[in-house]
């Protein structure tokens with residue numbers, strides 16, 4: 535489902551953010567990515583979300599060759615994946631509901647039961663009572679849960695989540711991980727970057743560690 539083959543990413547400087555990354559993630563797998571600040575986690579996720587291309591090597595996700603993807607193919611590719619950004623990237627001035635509904639509206643499809651689907655998702659992440667609140671009135675942890683709901687609303691085959699519990703208390707972190715577990719149990723491939731070694735230890739999933747751009 536996700537395949538990296540000898541991937542390098544070098545930023546001007548030069549900063550060698552990814553060095554010879556080779557990894558295979560099977561369809562339906564749940565994988566953690568750990569590593570210190572600056573190790574390359576977000577860079578690796580930027581390759582998967584097609585926000586950036588590798589300097590060299592191959593990245594394939596859901597049948598797309600992301601080293602060679604054309605700009606006009608990217609919106610179609612993005613329908614196959616869900617992305618939780620480290621910095622959320624929510625739309626300020628819009629409500630919780632509007633933020634979560636956005637990926638469905640962008641598709642332009644007449645989504646059957648859109649209101650119901652968004653409500654169900656907000657229920658899942660414990661935000662139904664904040665449905666009409668503007669984003670800027672939410673706490674950091676609440677915003678994080680909106681970002682997760684938005685990433686999942688179009689039922690992607692692959693979910694990548696960059697520090698999805700970074701701003702949450704331990705109990706809410708567990709609830710979010712339970713939610714990601716359920717999503718995974720329904721067949722979605724889940725790839726989660728986290729600093730939280732305790733959380734990783736409790737979950738007993740496959741773990742890869744990145745250190746100065748090297749996967750170990």
Ligand SMILES: Nc1ncnc2c1ncn2[C@@H]1O[C@H](COP(=O)(O)OP(=O)(O)OP(=O)(O)O)[C@@H](O)[C@H]1O
Pocket residue numbers: 545546549550551569570571572573574575576577578620
């Ligand atoms: N656009 C960029 N231009 C130059 N250097 C960059 C750029 N983006 C990231 N880097 C560098 O690449 C390295 C990896 O950064 P990355 O954001 O992937 O780390 P990370 O593991 O996600 O860290 P954190 O845990 O703090 O989020 C760092 O040295 C960073 O400074």
Ligand SMILES: [Mg+2]
Pocket residue numbers: 575576577620696
């Ligand atoms: Mg990061």
